[in-house]
Amino acid sequence: MLFDNLVVGAGLAGATVAEQLADKYHRRVLVIEARDHVGGHCYDELDETGIYVHKYGPHIFHTDNQQVWDYLSRFTDWHLYQHRVLANIDGKKVPVPFNFESMEALFPREIALRLESKLVERYGFNNKVAILDLQKENDADLNFLADFVYKKVFEGYTIKQWGRKPEDLSPSVTGRVPVYIGYDSRYFQDRYQAIPQHGYTKMIKNMIQNPNITIVLKCNFSEICSIEQQKIYLLGQEFKGKVFYTGKIDELFNFVFGELPYRSLDLVFETVEKRFFQEVATVNYPSEYDFTRITEFKHMSATSDCDRTVILKEYPVNHRHGENDAYYPFFTSEANEAYSKYLGLAKHVQDLILVGRLAEYKYYDMDDVVARALDAVEQAIQG
16 A cells, blocks of 8 residues: 555644654655645735735634644744734724723723722632623622623624624633733733744645655545445545544535534735734724724734735635635534534544544634644554
């Protein structure tokens, strides 16, 4: 057999799997990728302005996982970057997650100080509390704050992002919105926060440079593979090695239980004849306009002295298979039930291993994807 393992998808999950198989275990690996480039949704490219533009929306790497940080650092130098986000609320741009600075910008000083004192007393300084937990407090001031943030920051953004009201969504979505008890205006508080010095695409290409790895682009799984009698066939021959699948699990099984729902994005890039367009990399628009946020990549870039800048507006839409990309799993009871059925089919396919957001129908941050891929290879080879 020409290859020991097959990896479907050349995004961050697939690249990590392929690299580990080829480098650590000296396996011959075939990677197939439906797109015409590697990198998946992390794909970026150097714009004519000298700015690395993230073609599938902004990606900021952040982690507390030392193993993952050390692993990726083998393939890139880092531009140390701490992400900050503002939200346009009542005509003012204030930090989100909502914090003491946000309160002092929007509320009369007496009210802001009273809220800050109660939050510190109840939850401690430099901690986070979820909006839904604040709403349950038996305190009029904390309930006021929770309702304000819910309506001004969360509700409108959520309706645009998901097409539904927050109360109609899974707690795994609504529980992600906190109030930060302090002045830390960073969007993330992880120990390591950075962007690859020369882009995500270059980092991923470095990961899969191993001569044991063969990459085939513009190739769908169904074009060269099939599942017959719970075995995987490659070009008509039974494939004897383990197959790591990172694509959509419903597509793998020809949507036999229907399509799993996702939200997608219409991405509109603009080049603006200004040195900078906005104060920080990302500004959210919870209530105004049809887009959810504007990202200016120049704030994230290590070097660019150009007098122009590139911005991205994101318009959330439903995912339509074959027409746009699947970004965010849309967790409903029906979707979870359908995924369980697909998972049941997958468990009966010999040597099939599901890895990543699309295959596992799970929302992963980038560091979680890498950690999962590292574990999947270790378990498959050692277990």
